[in-house]
Amino acid sequence: MTKFPKYWNKAKKYLSKKDKIMKKLINYYQGPSEVILSSRKDIFFSLCKSIIGQQISVTAANSVFLKFKKKCNNRINAKTVSKLKFNQLRNCGLSRQKVFGIKNLAKQILNKSFNPKLIEKMDDEEAINYLSNLRQIGRWSAEMILLFTYNRSNIWPVQDIGLLRAISKNYNKNYLPPPKFVSLLKKRYSPYCSVATWYLWRSIDPEPIQY
Numbered sequence: 001m002t003k004f005p006k007y008w009n010k011a012k013k014y015l016s017k018k019d020k021i022m023k024k025l026i027n028y029y030q031g032p033s034e035v036i037l038s039s040r041k042d043i044f045f046s047l048c049k050s051i052i053g054q055q056i057s058v059t060a061a062n063s064v065f066l067k068f069k070k071k072c073n074n075r076i077n078a079k080t081v082s083k084l085k086f087n088q089l090r091n092c093g094l095s096r097q098k099v100f101g102i103k104n105l106a107k108q109i110l111n112k113s114f115n116p117k118l119i120e121k122m123d124d125e126e127a128i129n130y131l132s133n134l135r136q137i138g139r140w141s142a143e144m145i146l147l148f149t150y151n152r153s154n155i156w157p158v159q160d161i162g163l164l165r166a167i168s169k170n171y172n173k174n175y176l177p178p179p180k181f182v183s184l185l186k187k188r189y190s191p192y193c194s195v196a197t198w199y200l201w202r203s204i205d206p207e208p209i210q211y
Contacts, residue, residue, distance in 0.1 A: 005151040011192035015199075018188050021170050025199040043116045044109055045076050046149045047134070050141045051101045052094065060093075067092040078109035101136025108134070124152055147194050156186045156193035166200035 016023035052068060053061035071092055072080045081089075081102060089099045108114035114134060119127045124146060131142035143157040157163055158179075167182060168175040189196040 005153065007153050007192070008195065011153065011195040014192055015189060015196055019185075019196075022189070022196055022199060025170070025203055029199060029202050041149070042076075043119075043145065043149050044078055044105065046145055047105055047137065047141075048076060048081070048102055050144055051098050051105070051136045054098070054136070054141070064093040068094070078106040081106040082110060098136060101134075104135045119146075119150065124154065127152075147197070152194060154191045154193045156189070156197060158182055158186075160197075162201055162204060163197055166204045170200065170203055 012026050016026055048068070049061075049065060052065050056064070068089070069076060071084060071088055086099055086103070089102065090096070094102070105114070109116075119130060122130060127146055127150075128139055128142040131137050131145055132139060137145075140157055140159045143155050143160075146152040147155040147157070164176050164182070167173060167177045167185065171177070171181070171185075173181060185196070186193055
């Protein structure tokens with residue numbers, strides 16, 4: 001793990017000036033709990049975790065991931081996964097589609113048809129589109145990768161239920177919050193939407209999120 005992104009403190013000052021609700025959240029979550037938006041710099045690990053966690057609870061996802069990790073002998077990489085049989089992965093609690101997604105990811109990493117290094121040179125939308133070409137990876141998963149693995153500063157995942165719940169709670173809006181208001185917040189928070197997203201998540205979840 002690395003420490004929080006270099007832009008973090010600058011972003012806190014910027015957001016605090018732009019929005020009184022955000023200032024309140026930033027002040028409330030001062031201390032070690034805020035220094036969590038770190039990166040493994042391991043996109044294969046993060047993509048596997050993202051695929052495993054789709055459409056199931058956090059508790060269920062953690063349980064399946066631990067079984068998956070054990071099956072990989074604690075070495076979650078493309079070579080290890082490529083050697084595992086379909087049923088071995090199914091026995092971890094993975095659906096057929098998730099197994100296909102993880103196996104296909106390993107194959108594309110190994111044959112270099114998917115090259116993570118290219119992402120560093122792409123803007124956010126280009127990177128989202130590139131990642132979305134992978135099986136089982138949609139826009140939300142791609143945004144989580146950009147936020148947590150690459151620590152991009154301006155990710156605003158409007159498909160994320162947690163983010164929408166947090167906006168409704170903190171800004172006294174009905175759930176779901178109006179799309180126009182969500183867009184307004186994006187403009188207000190840019191270029192540090194990732195940091196705003198993090199604090200909004202923290203306002204509804206006692207455990208810091210990590211992918």
